[in-house]
Amino acid sequence: MKTKDFALHVKDVAEDGLFEGYASVFGGEPDSYGDIVMPGAFALSLAKHKSEGTMPLMLWNHKSTELPIGVWIDMVEDGHGLLAKGQVDLDDPIGSRVHRAMKRNGLRGLSIGYETIAVKTDPKMPGVEFLETVDLWEVSPVNFPAKRDALITDVKSVRAEDFARRLRSGEPPTIKEFEDVLGDLGVPKALRTAIASHGYAKAIRSESEGAPPADVLLALRAAAASFR
Template sequence: MYKQIDNGLEHKFMRLGEDIKVTDGFDIEGYASVFGRTDQGGDMVQAGAYKRSLADMMAKGRSVKMLWQHDPAQPIGIWDEVREDARGLYVKGRLLKDVEKGREAAALIEAGAIDGLSIGYRTVRAQKLRDQKDGKAARLLSELELWEVSLVTFPMLPGARLVTEEKGGDPFDAETMMRELADALTGARKQLARI
């Protein structure tokens, strides 16, 4: 579900779940947003939605912030890499060992108590889609101004997760990636057919 915030920022919550990857307790990576999937608020992010925002940040020497539960007073780490790929918005970073909340976040992730990522953004361009079967209006988000990616308790989109390493297997094997891509394309086709 998205939430409008007084300062104009919206938030999207994503599940970390089995895709969380924490190395040495503090290095994390995963997907903060997955393209072509409708979240619980009825929104779908279109591929390329973050492109301009990420380019502008890079040109200005700024970075996407890593926060705890969207609290701007609680930065807990650094996102070293934030980029779009075919699947969605990929993030890779590190929780800060010298920040109390960073140490707590690492422990909570490792214990399975925290399983969500959420983006803080402003909508630049969106298109309202026809009402869904459940009566909720849907938006196709085509351009977003990304501000931050937070670790959160309650996610909105099940597909946005940190990456986990399975023993004896690659979490991004070709079959899994093709299945997820096919699901995303099917979801996008359904949304576009409603326009």
């Protein structure tokens, strides 16, 4: 069984554990595995499940050795992808935690467990496979989707904007918070620790002594440049 992850865009979460969202999306850029899911990829599998009176399992992080954390009630392809409606088991400790995380927008993805049936390739796009037919076995809520770039960018943006706002307000974030921002930007741990504990610490000391924000920013840029 292969797995493929997608950012979770929950459309609605009810108090009784019902939720609705996309388990897969069609087209777009290749994911981190070099695959693109094509419209109709799930049609055969969904028809088979319907004829047998079954649905793909709802597992947590593909843990097939553990009991499902809920059930999928309906799945249908639309113009965007595979729209799934499910209900997590609120009496299950993991199911209850998943439900709370969904309500807080703290759950980051859904991942499909499947077997590839038919694929196509394009000489103009070497290394990319177009998944035309897959056998869908299960769909799992997961912490991190494979198409995670946009999601992480959102987190970076929020943290960086908050950092800038606090700096402008005269309440500079802590050295640890500055380290976290550098981490979001991909700076290695040893390097961001050195930048934060030297250059940033000096910059916020200057600000507390009355240095204008422009001087603080220049000090930060100089600190970062000195460790390149």
